[in-house]
Amino acid sequence: MASIHPVSRSDWSELKAPDLGDFEAMASETLAGLPDDLLLRCGHVQINMAEYAPDDVLDALSIEDPHDLLGLFEGNGLIDGDDAAGTGRLPNRIWLFRRPILDYWAAMDETLGDVVAHVLIHEIGHHFGLSDQDMERIEAAADCGLD
Numbered sequence: 001m002a003s004i005h006p007v008s009r010s011d012w013s014e015l016k017a018p019d020l021g022d023f024e025a026m027a028s029e030t031l032a033g034l035p036d037d038l039l040l041r042c043g044h045v046q047i048n049m050a051e052y053a054p055d056d057v058l059d060a061l062s063i064e065d066p067h068d069l070l071g072l073f074e075g076n077g078l079i080d081g082d083d084a085a086g087t088g089r090l091p092n093r094i095w096l097f098r099r100p101i102l103d104y105w106a107a108m109d110e111t112l113g114d115v116v117a118h119v120l121i122h123e124i125g126h127h128f129g130l131s132d133q134d135m136e137r138i139e140a141a142a143d144c145g146l147d
Contacts, residue, residue, distance in 0.1 A: 020049040023098050023116060030117040041078070045127055046093045047120070053097055067100045071119040073126035094123040
């Protein structure tokens with residue numbers, strides 16, 4: 001069926017979904033924007049990207065829908081003691097899951113960079129030993145203009 005409207009191309013017609021390399025670049029930009037003292041306290045946390053969380057991780061967290069997990073902190077947070085990897089111990093890692101983040105972004109009124117930054121900073125909060133509830137309280141206080 002032919003259109004009665006003149007052919008025009010939107011800015012989106014040539015774009016593709018950001019790949020894992022694009023996500024890595026957004027995460028790097030977020031890290032570069034963190035205050036130096038906070039970044040230094042992150043130590044040697046590895047930042048990793050994947051399409052989805054592995055099934056064993058989802059099962060361990062009792063998550064049925066892989067789109068429900070946007071990011072994950074694995075390791076021993078600073079509150080647990082020395083965060084430096086000892087012999088036989090894996091380094092602390094943060095995972096960002098591309099497809100769930102893209103789905104979340106598509107459903108919300110936020111930029112993709114803001115969503116990636118939020119997920120990364122949330123997982124850094126876990127590195128510092130904060131629970132989801134702690135971070136919710138901090139975000140709620142910030143939204144209300146409280147310190």
